[in-house]
Amino acid sequence: MASRPARRGAAPLQLAPQVKPALSVEEWEAKAPLGELEIRSIAKVKSASEHIPLPSKFSLDEAVASRPSTPLALQRNKPVAGSSRPNTPLSGSASARSTVHALHPKQPIQTPQQFYDWFALIDRSVAHSQEAHFRAHVANVSEHLSACDLLVEKIDLVDQEVSGMLEGWRGVEEGGKSLKDACQKLLEERDKLIELTEEIGIRLDYFQELEHATRMLNHPGESLVLQTDFLYMVERVDICIDYLKAHRHFREVEIYLFRYQQCMTRVMTLIKMYFVGSLRALSVDVSKRLYEKDVSPTAQMHLLYTRFKTVSSQLLPLLSELERRARSHPQELSALLDECHVAYFATRKSLLVSRITEEIKGLDPSHTELVELTRAGCSYLKQLCTDEFELYRNFFTSGEEQLYSYLENLCDYLYDDLRPRILHEPRLTVLCEVCTVLQALMVLDVYVYGEDDGTEPNDGEELSIDLDAQAVHKVHGLQKLHTSHLLEMVLQDAQTRLFFKAQSVIQSDIRYYAPRPEDLAYPEILINAEKPSSGTEIQEKASVSDIFRLPSIERQNTWYPTLRKTVWVLSQLHDFVKPAIFEDIAQEAINLCRQSLVAAADMIRVKAPLDAHLFLARHLLLLKEVIQSIDVAQREAGGSGSSVKNPAGMSDTLATMLSKTTSLLPDALFASLGMPRIDESIQEAKHGIDHELRRACETIITLCTDSITQPLHDWAIAPNTQSTNKIESEPSLKQIIKPSSHDVVTAFKHACTTELRAQAARLRLYLEDSRTVTARVLLEHVRERIGDAYEAFWEAAGSEGRERDDIMTVPLARRLLIDVCT
Numbered sequence: 001m002a003s004r005p006a007r008r009g010a011a012p013l014q015l016a017p018q019v020k021p022a023l024s025v026e027e028w029e030a031k032a033p034l035g036e037l038e039i040r041s042i043a044k045v046k047s048a049s050e051h052i053p054l055p056s057k058f059s060l061d062e063a064v065a066s067r068p069s070t071p072l073a074l075q076r077n078k079p080v081a082g083s084s085r086p087n088t089p090l091s092g093s094a095s096a097r098s099t100v101h102a103l104h105p106k107q108p109i110q111t112p113q114q115f116y117d118w119f120a121l122i123d124r125s126v127a128h129s130q131e132a133h134f135r136a137h138v139a140n141v142s143e144h145l146s147a148c149d150l151l152v153e154k155i156d157l158v159d160q161e162v163s164g165m166l167e168g169w170r171g172v173e174e175g176g177k178s179l180k181d182a183c184q185k186l187l188e189e190r191d192k193l194i195e196l197t198e199e200i201g202i203r204l205d206y207f208q209e210l211e212h213a214t215r216m217l218n219h220p221g222e223s224l225v226l227q228t229d230f231l232y233m234v235e236r237v238d239i240c241i242d243y244l245k246a247h248r249h250f251r252e253v254e255i256y257l258f259r260y261q262q263c264m265t266r267v268m269t270l271i272k273m274y275f276v277g278s279l280r281a282l283s284v285d286v287s288k289r290l291y292e293k294d295v296s297p298t299a300q301m302h303l304l305y306t307r308f309k310t311v312s313s314q315l316l317p318l319l320s321e322l323e324r325r326a327r328s329h330p331q332e333l334s335a336l337l338d339e340c341h342v343a344y345f346a347t348r349k350s351l352l353v354s355r356i357t358e359e360i361k362g363l364d365p366s367h368t369e370l371v372e373l374t375r376a377g378c379s380y381l382k383q384l385c386t387d388e389f390e391l392y393r394n395f396f397t398s399g400e401e402q403l404y405s406y407l408e409n410l411c412d413y414l415y416d417d418l419r420p421r422i423l424h425e426p427r428l429t430v431l432c433e434v435c436t437v438l439q440a441l442m443v444l445d446v447y448v449y450g451e452d453d454g455t456e457p458n459d460g461e462e463l464s465i466d467l468d469a470q471a472v473h474k475v476h477g478l479q480k481l482h483t484s485h486l487l488e489m490v491l492q493d494a495q496t497r498l499f500f501k502a503q504s505v506i507q508s509d510i511r512y513y514a515p516r517p518e519d520l521a522y523p524e525i526l527i528n529a530e531k532p533s534s535g536t537e538i539q540e541k542a543s544v545s546d547i548f549r550l551p552s553i554e555r556q557n558t559w560y561p562t563l564r565k566t567v568w569v570l571s572q573l574h575d576f577v578k579p580a581i582f583e584d585i586a587q588e589a590i591n592l593c594r595q596s597l598v599a600a601a602d603m604i605r606v607k608a609p610l611d612a613h614l615f616l617a618r619h620l621l622l623l624k625e626v627i628q629s630i631d632v633a634q635r636e637a638g639g640s641g642s643s644v645k646n647p648a649g650m651s652d653t654l655a656t657m658l659s660k661t662t663s664l665l666p667d668a669l670f671a672s673l674g675m676p677r678i679d680e681s682i683q684e685a686k687h688g689i690d691h692e693l694r695r696a697c698e699t700i701i702t703l704c705t706d707s708i709t710q711p712l713h714d715w716a717i718a719p720n721t722q723s724t725n726k727i728e729s730e731p732s733l734k735q736i737i738k739p740s741s742h743d744v745v746t747a748f749k750h751a752c753t754t755e756l757r758a759q760a761a762r763l764r765l766y767l768e769d770s771r772t773v774t775a776r777v778l779l780e781h782v783r784e785r786i787g788d789a790y791e792a793f794w795e796a797a798g799s800e801g802r803e804r805d806d807i808m809t810v811p812l813a814r815r816l817l818i819d820v821c822t
Contacts, residue, residue: 206240207256213237213263217270225274225318234267234321238328265332268325271318272336276343282311283347290351304351305391312394323398341399345406348388356384356413365417370425371433377414378441378490382483384410389481397478404485411486422493428505428572431498435576438491442484495577502569502585509565511592519561520604522615526765529558562596563619567626574633586630590685593623598692610703610759613696614766620693621767627686697778704759704782708751709789715744716796741797745808748790752820756786760821783817790814 034042103125109115213233216224224230237260244250244257286303289295295303319340326337363376385407392403425431556564566589573582597619605612759782763775790813797807808816 203250206243209236209240210256210259210263213260217263217266225270226314230267231317231321234264234325237263237267238325241329261329261332264325264329268322268333268336271322272340275315275319275340278311278315279343279347282307283351286351300355304355305387308391309394312391315395319395320397323396327398337399338402341396341402344392344395345402348391349406349409352384352388352410353413356410360414360417365414365421370421370430371437373421374418374434374490375437377418378438378487381411381414381486382441385483385486386481389478393478400478403478404482407486415490418490419493422490422497425497426501428498428501428569431494431501432572432576434494435491435498438487438494439576442487442491498573498576499581499585502573503588505565505569506585506589506592510562510589510596513562513565513596515561515600515603520600522604522608522611523762523765526558530765559622560597560600560615560619562593562600563622566590566593566623570626570630574630583630587685590623590627591688594620594685594689594692597623601696610700610762611766613699613703614762617693617696617700618766620689620696624686624689624693627689697781700763700778701781701785704756704763704778705785705789707755708748708786711744711747711751712789712793715739715741716793741793741807744793748813749808749816752786752816756782756817757820779821783814783821786817787814 103122105114105118107114109118213236216229216233241257241260241264244253244260247253248257286307289303290300322333322337322340326333359380360377363373363380365373365377368376388407388410389403396403422431422434425434556567569589570582570586573585577585597616601612601616603612604615760775760779763778767775767778787810791810794807794810794813
């Protein structure tokens with residue numbers, strides 16, 4: 001083999017000398033230091049090697065011999081058996097060697113040359129004896145090399161045999177691999193054929209199902225639809241139709257698809273015929289028993305609902321298949337489903353019409369009170385529609401539009417009598433009660449989160465009625481009856497009539513209101529209201545919305561009738577009309593109320609100017625509270641994030657009016673400060689009220705201060721009496737005598753304690769409510785104006801050079817004003 005080493009020769013190998021690294025004594029001492037014991041051992045070896053004795057064969061028998069003995073004599077004296085070195089092999093027999101040693105000289109040494117020759121012989125003998133073990137080792141190595149060469153030859157033979165076996169194994173392996181590949185190809189071809197056969201069989205199943213379906217449909221009898229394999233066959237036919245539609249590239253697929261569709265149409269027709277026939281038979285039986293005498297209401301409910309629910313358990317699976325296929329194939333099967341709906345609704349209507357008519361007649365629509373008729377009739381219809389809805393769900397899961405159309409037809413029997421009563425009702429309170437009844441019936445119809453889509457309600461949302469909620473729920477199927485859809489028409493009629501009636505009331509009782517003398521008897525009305533009531537008065541029950549629960553609403557008997565009527569109309573409308581409509585009518589009512597208040601104040605001004613302006617300010621402040629209440633309610637309903645619950649009081653409004661700056665600020669600034677502002681829808685009405693209120697307040701302040709400040713002003717501008725010398729030169733002018741400042745101050749004190757105290761009491765009488773003392777705002781302005789006039793008088797008195805010790809100081813005057821006004 002190429003990988004094996006070459007055969008060794010018979011001669012020993014010549015080893016190349018290896019150069020050993022030189023190592024000095026110092027390096028040796030540094031790398032291998034000696035201990036004390038080693039040093040002593042080396043010293044002993046050194047001392048022992050200083051005197052090397054001669055070999056034993058050369059030792060003399062006598063220690064004191066004068067000349068060294070020859071090797072032959074040494075050999076004779078001492079045997080060589082105890083020598084440590086091997087002797088040099090000598091020729092000759094054992095007896096001759098024992099007598100004559102080969103190294104002994106043959107002749108005695110006489111000359112130096114003989115000695116040198118003998119010594120050379122001795123030296124060669126010693127060298128030969130020293131190399132004997134090397135020669136023995138070389139011979140041993142040669143024998144080993146010979147054995148190794150023999151082994152190498154044997155290994156080469158074995159290697160050749162193994163190489164031959166390996167080549168044979170490789171040939172067998174290649175042959176087996178070829179056989180394996182051939183078998184694998186055969187297996188793959190077999191698997192492909194099996195898979196192809198299975199796929200062909202699977203595809204053929206969709207075609208072979210037609211024979212099974214046709215064979216089943218050819219069996220006559222209505223009981224076919226009740227067989228256990230019928231619905232399974234329908235499912236298989238539906239799957240085959242879908243499969244063939246998805247694989248229209250198959251051969252003759254259009255023919256099979258058409259025949260499958262024919263089978264599906266025949267199946268659905270059989271279901272429809274069975275359903276219609278079952279309904280007809282059940283209707284005939286129920287009608288016959290209903291027309292019998294003495295049928296109790298419980299028996300009627302059993303016949304109209306329990307009997308139908310019993311049949312529904314058998315018909316529901318069939319109708320579900322029809323509905324599902326109608327959704328999948330609307331062009332072919334929707335007409336059959338519509339026929340089922342028509343047959344069902346016709347059957348139910350024929351059984352219920354007579355019963356509904358009798359119930360409505362029992363309510364006596366012509367003479368029963370409208371509210372009671374609405375409550376009883378709509379409650380009965382709601383229960384009837386709920387029962388019909390639940391019964392319909394036992395048969396169908398679709399057809400919501402047809403169902404609500406059918407329920408509306410049932411409700412029309414009551415609405416035909418209820419609508420004319422609502423449209424001709426003249427009383428606003430009755431219309432509000434009708435709306436309340438209808439909303440109470442609809443409030444349970446509010447969409448409940450989580451019933452259909454699993455969502456949770458928002459805790460911050462308020463309960464509200466959405467009349468268009470049914471449009472949202474159509475996608476979820478028949479989950480819950482939406483009564484709002486059925487009551488929507490009646491509620492809209494009531495709201496429309498309520499709106500027009502409210503407009504009529506606003507025009508007649510607010511715009512064209514003719515005040516009576518007792519309506520303008522101010523302040524007598526307020527004074528009488530302060531007196532304790534006797535408890536014998538009979539007060540009419542009034543319904544007021546929560547948004548108009550104003551702090552001063554408890555004293556409505558002191559209000560002007562138009563304001564009272566405005567609050568009452570708006571409170572009636574707020575909960576029953578849409579916000580946009582309510583804002584429009586509120587703006588109209590508030591504007592007309594303001595105009596009526598201004599007109600009434602003009603009438604009162606003829607006899608009492610101050611009372612007229614206090615009357616106007618009082619009612620305008622109340623009207624502003626109404627506007628702010630509406631604004632807060634709209635913000636809360638609209639989710640604008642406003643947390644204001646109470647509208648601004650009269651005192652806040654007066655402070656705003658008298659500052660004359662609030663109306664100039666933009667709405668964005670108020671929004672950033674968190675302060676409520678009136679919506680733009682009634683902004684115009686608010687501006688009109690602000691203008692009238694500001695003018696009334698300015699007039700009140702002027703009327704309260706002019707009679708007190710005018711003497712002070714006249715004294716300050718009158719000419720000084722010390723300059724009469726200039727006047728005497730003009731005889732045509734009469735000298736004016738100026739009153740003393742002390743007299744003026746005395747008159748000022750008297751006017752404050754009498755007139756101002758009476759005016760302050762009058763202000764509190766008009767502008768005091770149960771929550772804040774709004775008169776204090778006006779009185780502060782009155783005090784400031786009078787105080788400023790007195791301060792001008794004080795400065796004018798000092799400018800004349802007079803002593804002001806006998807005149808009341810400005811702080812004392814202001815303190816007097818505070819005491820009088822509190």
